[in-house]
Amino acid sequence: MTTTLETPNPTDSVRAAYARIAACGRPEVWIRLRAEVDALADAARVEARIAAGEVLPLAGTVFAVKDNIDVAGLPTTAACPEFAYIPEVSSPAVTRLSAAGAVVLGKTNLDQFATGLVGTRSPYGIVRAAQYPERVAGGSSSGSGAAVGLGLVDFALGTDTAGSGRVPAAFNGVVGIKPTIGLVPTLGVVPACADFDCVTVLAPTVALAGRVMSIMIGPDAADPRSRTWPADVVLSAPARPRVGVPIDAQLEVLSDSYRRSFAATVDLATESGMELVRVDVAPLLEAARLLYDGALVAERFDAVGDFVVAHPDATLDPTVEAIVRAAAHKPAHEFVHDTGILVTAKHHAAALFADVDALLLPTTTEHPLVEDVLADTVETNRRLGTFTNFCNLLDMASVAVPAVGGPGESFGVMTVTAAFGDQVALDIAARLAGSDTAVLAPEVGVRLAVFGAHLRGQPLHHQLQALGARFERPVSTTDDYLMVRLDSKPPKPGLVHVPGGAGRSLPGELYRISPAGLGAFLAALPAPMALTAMTLADGTTAVGFTCTPAAAATGVDITDFGGWRSFLSGALA
DSSP, X not given: OBOOOOOOOHHHHHHHHHHHHHHHOOGGGEEEEOOHHHHHHHHHHHHHHHHTTOOOTTTTOEEEEETTBOOTTSOBXXXXXXXXXXXXXXXXXXXXXXXXXXXXXXXXXXXXXXOOSSSOOOTTOOOBOSSOTTBBOOSSSHHHHHHHHTTSSSEEEEEESSSTTHHHHHHHXXXXXXXXXXXXOOTTBOOSSTTTOEEEEEESSHHHHHHHHHHHOSOOTTOTTOOXXXXXXXXXXXXXXXXXXXXXXXXXXXXXXXXXXXXXXXHHHHHTTOEEEEEOOHHHHHHHTHHHHSXXXXXXXXXXXXXXXXXXXSOOOHHHHHHHHHGGGOOHHHHHHHHHHHHHHHHHHHHHHHHOSEEEEESOSOOOBHHHHHHSHHHHHHHHTTTTTHHHHTTEEEEEEEEOOOTTSOEEEEEEEETTOHHHHHHHXXXXXXXXXXXSOTTSSEEEEEOSTTSTTSTTHHHHHXXXXXXXXXXXXXXXXXXXXXXXXXXXXXXXXXXXXXXXXOEEEEEEEOHHHHHHHHHTOOTTEEEEEEEBTTSOXXXXXXXXXXXXXXXXXXXXXXXXXXXXXXXXX
């Protein structure tokens, strides 16, 4: 199920947001908050565009941006004051959201240089969890997670290299979408590990997070790492997804309360109709350790090492500085060795996803107190990344959603899929959250109209599910079609076009299927069935079923039943 967003008045939304920020008393969320008058000027421009007839899907929303993502005219600091620069243009993600009518309120705090999962590594202050301020907000997108969790903004942008968008989602009770690497351009983002960085969105609901993500997705010609949806992209999770859950031994790293909360979430997933199976994720967990403990951390020196070395008097977090400086000394042969480990882990992951539609994992291991993180920031951070660190290393997509936790702490889970399985991850996450979903790639694929054995509940519907087709809505033909019962197994109808309104309007269902999926579907289509272009009663054009003239001539005319399901029930319409 999908949902649409209401469109509140943009000016009212901005004023209300600044009132909430003033009343909240959480200044550590922000590194720079725009002057309210400037945000109101943007809101007025949005209203003028609406008045001119533009359709703006995010009009009336306000958002925050992690301060390692460029917003034109606002300093980008990456939580290091001496690193600051003022970009002339916004990152593609921000540009696309502003074009859709959303208004930027400011830049949010983060673990310096996006290095950490705790939210305590910033000279701009420790960011505390939205609901439980004695606990950390998580990082590195700490301010963005807290801003959404506190209800200060409608959504916020973060980044995620090792879990930096998903851990704050868990600790602030919000949704976090980490797309497949490259679907959202990272141009205009201060890199942490350039090959593994993602722009993420945090929002209160799956539906809003998905809507925002769908607007940000798309290649940028200036970004060599940006990617497009493949021709065989899966556009929907199956009705009963098969979901992998780690074996018990791999969950021992969880705190006692988190272990109980995860078990309860697994039970809920089973009750919702998912098929849960235990899987061994040991090779994935081994790969996860490479991001900080292996030679791949050299990417962090490549990102900001020259600055750190050249500015010894800069306001550097000691832990972050130590990580970046140590990364300079990783030898090339270790980097090659660790790359080989990733290849092996990717092979294991491919075998996993050949058997399951997604993994269901705890987002992190515990929700630590601020004082405990300050006492042992390195080891705590290492534990928090147990289940998140491997996702980008192994080219996966993930969606984090809140789940019921123990008293006094926030808890969340995440769905994980292979690259470009983003829609599957989102659909399953929505079911876990009891929420509406959203369509991440609304313009991708081909519309396919079905009227017989491929309808939901009919014997060949599984073919559409196997190809990842997504149900859009019930539809009807124009009134110039006949339906005949063909002599086939299983029984199926054929549509016959009779121009001039000599037939009747017949009910069916509209799906969207990937181009490669349509090709596979057509290649497997048995005689006398065929596919053809057709225009539906509402004017939508689609590919639809027909049959050969010879089969139609020998078939039994069942048009008067008013559709295939009515024929099967024996009811004349």
